Amino acid sequence: MFSPQLRLRPDVLSRDILASIVVFLVAVPLCVGIAVASGVPAELGLVTGIVGGLVAGAMPGSSLQVSGPAAGLTVLVYEAVTDHGVAALGILVLTTGILQVGLGLVGFGRWFRAISTAVVHGMLAGIGLVLISSQLYAMAGVPAPGGGLDNLTGLPDLFTRITGAPAISSCAIGAGAIAVLILWKRLPGRLPQMLPGPLVAVGLAILAVAVFDLPVASIEVQGLIDSLRLTGLDDFGLLADVGLLGVILAFTLIASAESLFSAAAVDRMHDGPRTHYNKELIAQGTGNTLCGLVGALPMTAVIVRSAANVQAGACTKASRILHGVWLLLFAALFPAVLGLIPVAALAGILVHAGAKLIPVTTIRPLWREHRGEAVVLAVTALAIVLTDMFMGVLLGIGLAVIKTAWETSAVRLDIDERDDRTTVALVGSATFLRLPLILDTLEALPKDRPVELDFSRLRHLDHACRTALEAWSTHSGPAESPGPEKGGTPREAALAGLAPKSEGPPRTTDR
Structure with a gap:
């Protein structure tokens, strides 16, 4: 042709x-x-x-x-x-x-x-x-x-x-x-x-x-x-x-x-x-x-x-x-x-x-299969009607970026309690957007046993999340911590779970 x-x-x-x-x-x-x-x-x-x-x-x-x-x-x-x-x-x-x-x-x-x-x-x-x-x-x-x-x-x-x-x-x-x-x-x-x-x-x-x-x-x-x-x-x-x-x-x-x-x-x-x-x-x-x-x-x-x-x-x-x-x-x-x-x-x-x-x-199937995309569509359209074209498009792009960042920063915490130690494995991407979930989960753990953080299954750990976890490990020890012969304090165990800054966690590259 x-x-x-x-x-x-x-x-x-x-x-x-x-x-x-x-x-x-x-x-x-x-x-x-x-x-x-x-x-x-x-x-x-x-x-x-x-x-x-x-x-x-x-x-x-x-x-x-x-x-x-x-x-x-x-x-x-x-x-x-x-x-x-x-x-x-x-x-x-x-x-x-x-x-x-x-x-x-x-x-x-x-x-x-x-x-x-x-x-x-x-x-x-x-x-x-x-x-x-x-x-x-x-x-x-x-x-x-x-x-x-x-x-x-x-x-x-x-x-x-x-x-x-x-x-x-x-x-x-x-x-x-x-x-x-x-x-x-x-x-x-x-x-x-x-x-x-x-x-x-x-x-x-x-x-x-x-x-x-x-x-x-x-x-x-x-x-x-x-x-x-x-x-x-x-x-x-x-x-x-x-x-x-x-x-x-x-x-x-x-x-x-x-x-x-x-x-x-x-x-x-x-x-x-x-x-x-x-x-x-x-x-x-x-x-x-x-x-x-x-x-x-x-x-x-x-x-x-x-x-x-x-x-x-x-x-x-x-x-x-x-x-x-x-x-x-x-x-x-x-x-x-x-x-x-x-x-x-x-x-x-x-x-x-x-x-x-x-x-x-396309709105109905989009709502069923990709609800976040449907929300971006609706908010963009509504913003254009309420404000103007430029502000509506900017708001839509910003919301789409936030939605994508939220979805790509998904993290799961797998908690394994054995004997006298609790191991928390973080899976996915640990970013500042997920800090409330991560910290709420860690703070709800028992205070009478050491906690070890496992980062081997993380794809990404940003600076804000690392800093927050270091701060949590510093202040998470109980009033009377067991001695080193009993496995170390929760503070020491948490710090051991954090990889050195110069090396980063085992899997820190973005996909």
């Missing part, structure tokens, strides 16, 4: 052209919807899709995955634009791109695979919840109260505000778009494979508004050139704001992780060349650098468009490059079409996209 002669064959080129058209049809409503939900002109979403196809699509890294604006960054972009203005978007994305290129050049791309999948799924679930809660207000044609928590708590009040023809019509268009997306793939025949659901939903929404003359809001069109804002040297002064630095770090972490996790998922869909993660990170960074220069949305690899590309039979990267060409032609030749799209239809598409970000089917 991926032989060197592949690109020269007419049948391969025809398959790539067909796949590029399918991806283009999927990308148009998503690019526009994500831009509108992010609080920026609709054309900027198309610009990011164009750069993702023409620039990132032509660079080495992943063979078939497609890049563009992602729903996963919608909430973060909206918060950044609300707090710092649309003018700050360019420098944020530009700096993110430069950081991504730098990380790829130093070989850091592969380390993003080390991020816990529970954190990533929790991040996507949190984004999905915030996205759904915000876009339900857009479906009703009313402004959202504010952040994720405010939007969620305000939903009961929202339903009481859906009165009057504009609000009811808007809700009907949004709900209709969601229904089309759910039912479209279930239709028999090849039509659902030929026409993507988002395009059908938007097309039917435009038709319904025109036929029934519904009083719903449509997208405001500014024009492709007018929507761009070139980033200049003066914009770098904005980086003095510490708050912006946190946003940049969040952009870099989330965009990079989402792109590389998407690459891993796409690799499982085809039998072609595997992704080179560092090169892919450089490609994503280059695309974001160009998007930042023109003030467009941040770019990531997008699993929805990538899956459509593979399923449509794409063979080479020509399909994703051509999809960028079609987006460019559409934005240049048919900008007026954007003004026909109802905002409620795009909101319905994003509500559906947000629901797909929530891993409903």
